[in-house]
Amino acid sequence: MLKRLNLKRLYAVKAKTLDNIQKAFCLTKADLQNIIRSFHAEMERGLSGKISRLRMIPTYVARPTGNERGKFIALDLGGTNFRILALKLRGNGRTLPPHVMKFALQKRQITGTGDDLFDFIAGCIKAFMKRQNIQLFEECELGFTFSFPVRQTALASGQLVCWTKGFSAKGVVGKDVVGLLRRALIKRALRNVKIIALTNDTVGTLVAGSYSDRRCDVGVIIGTGTNACYPEKASKIRKMPANPIGNREIIINIEWGNFNNLKKTRYDKLLDASSHNPREQILEKMVSGMYLGEITRLVLADLEKQGILFSTPCSIPGSRLAFRTEHMSAIESDEAPHFYATLRILRGLGVRYSLPDDRKLVSEVCRAVSKRAARISAAAITAVVLKMDAGLKKAHVIAIDGSVYEKHPTFKDDMKEAFQELTGEKASRIRMVLTKDGSGKGAAIIAAVAYASQEAK
Ligand code: BGC
16 A cells, blocks of 8 residues: 555656656747747847847858859868768759768867868868869869858858867867868868858758759758858848948858857756856757757756656766767657667666656657757747748748758657747748758859859959
């Protein structure tokens, strides 16, 4: 009898604790509307050159016409893997399938010195040229996607403002990253490679999307990191004294990962305090693949400490980043009542014994964390769309890429549900299109635009 009573109590405590966690991670419609309001205020401040959490970086790029042609090389660096590709543009919004080579960065390049990083990249470009049979006397134009906050000073130059996503290579912050790459290319005798455009992955994604669809006007990445861009009327970018590219629109790299006006749980605060960049990139820490697993791990470790999860002695791994966002996707796709996939994942992480009930709780925690991420992303996209079109009078195509968006089982649907809550029946005017590998393709297209304008001079 006593045992039954205790069990009953334990279930009640479990239910109450889960309820509290769900409440802490829940964002109501009013919360999302607040995010949009605050986003608009920060966007305005950023555009007028005032201090803002949103950097609103003018990129010296406008959307392409779709008629650009030629063969261009792109280097796409933004995470631990990077790619080099050759893309042939055929005009009429069409491209041939790109030739791609992938490379993995090691710790030495990510956290060593800038020379380690750029020398390694130049070596990989050399290998790519060899594979592509490009001779050293053949001039080739390269678009460089560098997916970190960069203060762009011209189409092909910009200084790194700060590293994100765990990168910390020394001697790069404050430097022109194109200059650093050029120097490394020269050391490898690759004088024939001309870096003619520098861009961000969101801008590449928007440009790749709009090359074939003119209605495309937002580029978004929800992967290891997160960010977005959109075309802004040149007259509204008040911090830019004159429009340097003479176009009526300039794509703005919002750098939304640094948005901060969000309700934080104590787990968010813990994660931030132990991160390599405390108080920075708060939205990114609630949304992107680099951090979602870790927030979940912090919650689970806390539940275990409170005696609510796992009744036998075992332990959610104490080490940072052991629980990954991919685990969440697998756990949230797992099937009740046994949750066997979750069982396997937990075993792999060293939790040898768990009850189906424990696994259900793990799944519900994952759900609370990922749903919040999807709703924040949807509110941020809505803010960007409404900034361009306050009455949501026309259709907007959002070119979107990134592992979290692509692979998480409920992320897209959670986002769509939030669009519906925020904009009612007009939600159908916000259409997200997965633009796979747009960041690299877009860099090649931007190189094509830059090349055409050089030729015209
Ligand atoms: C960077 C952005 C990038 C985003 C997605 C963020 O950490 O600051 O520049 O676009 O990650 O890769």
